[in-house]
Amino acid sequence: MSKEHPPQKHVPVLLDATLARLDPQQGENYLDLTVGFGGHASQVLERTGNYTESVLVDRDEYAIQHVSSLKTKGARLMHTDFLTAARQLTEEGKAFNLILVDLGVSSPQLDQGERGFSFTRNGPLDMRMDRRQETSAADLIENASISELAQIIHDYGEEPYMNAKHIAEQIVANRPFKDTESLAAVIAASSRGRWKRIHPATRTFQALRIAVNDELGQVEALLPLLPKLLKPGGRVGVISFHSLEDRLVKRYFKDQFEAGFEAELMPLTKKPIAGATEDVHNPRSRSAKLRVAVKK
Numbered sequence: 167m168s169k170e171h172p173p174q175k176h177v178p179v180l181l182d183a184t185l186a187r188l189d190p191q192q193g194e195n196y197l198d199l200t201v202g203f204g205g206h207a208s209q210v211l212e213r214t215g216n217y218t219e220s221v222l223v224d225r226d227e228y229a230i231q232h233v234s235s236l237k238t239k240g241a242r243l244m245h246t247d248f249l250t251a252a253r254q255l256t257e258e259g260k261a262f263n264l265i266l267v268d269l270g271v272s273s274p275q276l277d278q279g280e281r282g283f284s285f286t287r288n289g290p291l292d293m294r295m296d297r298r299q300e301t302s303a304a305d306l307i308e309n310a311s312i313s314e315l316a317q318i319i320h321d322y323g324e325e326p327y328m329n330a331k332h333i334a335e336q337i338v339a340n341r342p343f344k345d346t347e348s349l350a351a352v353i354a355a356s357s358r359g360r361w362k363r364i365h366p367a368t369r370t371f372q373a374l375r376i377a378v379n380d381e382l383g384q385v386e387a388l389l390p391l392l393p394k395l396l397k398p399g400g401r402v403g404v405i406s407f408h409s410l411e412d413r414l415v416k417r418y419f420k421d422q423f424e425a426g427f428e429a430e431l432m433p434l435t436k437k438p439i440a441g442a443t444e445d446v447h448n449p450r451s452r453s454a455k456l457r458v459a460v461k462k
């Protein structure tokens with residue numbers, strides 16, 4: 167870990183709005199599917215006081231270690247991806263009053279250069295949230311074709327297709343890369359036009375991270391399991407940071423609403439609550455969107 171850049175504290179996004187909408191009550195049990203640094207979890211659990219029937223999940227070992235004090239108070243910790251955890255908890259017949267899914271990465275993950283998520287903190291091309299996973303960003307970059315990389319950069323990075331293809335060609339021509347800085351330098355050199363608001367490698371790094379961790383596949387498969395994991399009257403909140411994630415959540419909640427009598431969930435937020443409305447000083451919140459639903 168770089169001494170010049172100690173990892174920043176993770177500031178929970180949309181904390182007030184999440185607490186207001188989930189409305190935790192004394193005695194209710196809680197499932198946090200992305201516990202991270204426990205910012206939301208510690209506030210929810212303080213209000214419910216029910217540690218022993220609550221479950222905290224993260225696929226990042228560093229995050230799981232960080233919330234060990236909540237385990238000491240009785241919460242169950244699961245070091246696995248949320249889809250695996252949700253399937254296991256469903257099989258165990260567990261159900262919860264409150265569920266939170268706060269997607270994406272945490273500030274400490276981005277700040278640890280050795281995790282390879284960032285080009286401003288140089289490190290190996292890793293990007294795995296769970297370091298037990300086989301495929302890292304280096305493997306993906308080494309083995310993907312130009313068209314596969316272009317598709318990833320276009321779909322998950324939302325780069326215009328011609329830019330994405332050009333970046334992919336340059337990546338393939340210059341691979342292998344020794345670290346995140348050298349990859350970012352090639353992307354910057356291959357970028358057309360002047361830098362605008364963000365560094366030209368930002369979108370490609372986001373795209374590679376989403377692909378390495380199959381982030382959208384995880385969300386899509388998790389959504390239909392949520393009603394099974396909620397008790398009647400239970401509330402679930404999903405905070406997303408990427409338009410494709412939010413689209414999956416929005417569509418699922420809308421389909422539920424339109425299913426009429428067969429719907430298991432009722433959306434509590436017609437429109438998402440935007441992070442910018444609450445946390446003007448936290449740059450991570452700018453793209454955050456919270457949607458909440460209740461089990462019928």
Ligand SMILES: C[S@@+](CC[C@H](N)C(=O)[O-])C[C@H]1O[C@@H](n2cnc3c(N)ncnc32)[C@H](O)[C@@H]1O
Nearest residue numbers: 178200202203204205206224225226247248268
């Ligand atoms: C935005 S942070 C959560 C922050 C947390 N709410 C807090 O207040 O500290 C997202 C966390 O979710 C984890 N994560 C992302 N996708 C995951 C998945 N599919 N399964 C399990 N954990 C995941 C990341 O490792 C990260 O720790």
